[in-house]
Structure formats: structure tokens, C-alpha cells
Amino acid sequence: MKELIFADVVDEKVIDVRTQTAFQAGHLKNALNLNPGNFKKYLDYFVGDDEKIVVVIDDVTVLDEISHDSVIGYLMADSIPEDTLVGVETIPASEFLGLETDYILLDVRTPDEITRPAPEKNLLNIPFEDLPKRLNDLDQTKTIYTLCGSGNRSTAAASYLLTQGFDAQVIEGGMKAVQAVGE
Known part of the structure; x- marks a missing residue:
């Protein structure tokens, strides 16, 4: 799985796999939060077969847990411009x-x-x-x-x-x- 640049993410479905508190504090608008423990269990309920997925991570060690045919790459959370982040109340x-x-x-x-x-x-x-x-x-x-x-x-x-x-x-x-x- 390759690391992507924020500017290259356009129409892909964004799945943020960070902890609930990290996600709540700031995430990309329209991102879905599925932590590594529930990623594979729930992914197919929320993502269509033809959708391409980009995952947001803060630790590359989770990549093995979230491998899936639809995942085209990942963004490191700290590489996302802060002014593009929104929170969850x-x-x-x-x-x-x-x-x-x-x-x-x-x-x-x-x-x-x-x-x-x-x-x-x-x-x-x-x-x-x-x-x-x-x-x-x-x-x-x-x-x-x-x-x-x-x-x-x-x-x-x-x-x-x-x-x-x-x-x-x-x-x-x-x-x-x-x-x-x-x-």
C-alpha cells in the first residue's frame, strides 16, 4: 500500500482508522471512522464494491490490519492540512x-x-x-x-x-x- 499526498485525494472514500478521540478532534470532512479492530467487520456495509478507499492513519503498523482490495493508499494524519479538518461534537x-x-x-x-x-x-x-x-x-x-x-x-x-x-x-x-x- 502506498502513501498518498493529500492533494491527490479527490473522489475516493476516506476511512479514518485512528482512535475515536483522534477522529473526534479533527478529521477530513465526509470521512468515516472505522478503527483497525472493526475495519474489516463493517467496511462492506458502508462502502460500495466499486468505491476506491484511502485510509487515514497515524501509525504505519496498522496497515496489515486494514488491507483490502478497495484500499488504494493511505494518508498520514499529520500530513493533512489543519485547515481542512473538522471535528465531531x-x-x-x-x-x-x-x-x-x-x-x-x-x-x-x-x-x-x-x-x-x-x-x-x-x-x-x-x-x-x-x-x-x-x-x-x-x-x-x-x-x-x-x-x-x-x-x-x-x-x-x-x-x-x-x-x-x-x-x-x-x-x-x-x-x-x-x-x-x-x-
Whole structure:
């Protein structure tokens, strides 16, 4: 896999494989966040067969974990001009639990992994891998707060929703943080 120059990336799908916190702090607009641990598991749900992929990395040691026929090269995160980066909004669990506005709480865990139930107010459960097929279930006029177990998939879900024109924010720390606040 070859290293690319930022200016050469034009129409390719950008998958940022850095940690959720690095991605949240600054990423290319319309990039999808899939960390190395979930890259191969979820890639085919979010990328078409004919799409070419460029991955954003901060460490070349992850390249073996993210090899795929559609990946044409990589960008080192520190080579991307800072003025092209955008962030993902996050909200602390305690602040989220105090919201009185209208919103959607999107739990992206699969039903069989929900051992700690999410708050029921405005709750919608769509497993992360089903999100592309179920976008019509979401109201684009409302802020969507994404939730998973720890925050990895909720960051990935928010990144995908942002590419689709939704206002999405990540609940910091996921269900673990929500549960800790509720105790």
C-alpha cells in the first residue's frame, strides 16, 4: 500500500482508522471512522464494491490490519492540512442525561449485546451495520446522539450520519459513562 499526498485525494472514500478521540478532534470532512479492530467487520456495509478507499492513519503498523482490495493508499494524519479538518461534537453523559430538548438517542449496539439498557427517552436502536439501510428511520430535523458500549461504534455511527447530512453527536464514554452517571 502506498502513501498518498493529500492533494491527490479527490473522489475516493476516506476511512479514518485512528482512535475515536483522534477522529473526534479533527478529521477530513465526509470521512468515516472505522478503527483497525472493526475495519474489516463493517467496511462492506458502508462502502460500495466499486468505491476506491484511502485510509487515514497515524501509525504505519496498522496497515496489515486494514488491507483490502478497495484500499488504494493511505494518508498520514499529520500530513493533512489543519485547515481542512473538522471535528465531531461530543457531549458528556451527565449533560446528555439532563437534556430537555427534542432529540433522537440512537443506540447502535446489536440487541444481543445490550446488557445495560439505554435510557428510554427518544430511544431508537439500530445496530451500526444496519444504519445505511435504515437512514429513513431517522428524523433529519433532530439532533442524533449516538450511543454504544464504550464510544467506538457511536463515533463511527456519528461519522457516517454526518456524511449523510445529519446533525450527530457522540455521548462520551458510551453506555459505560451513562450507567456510571445514573448510579
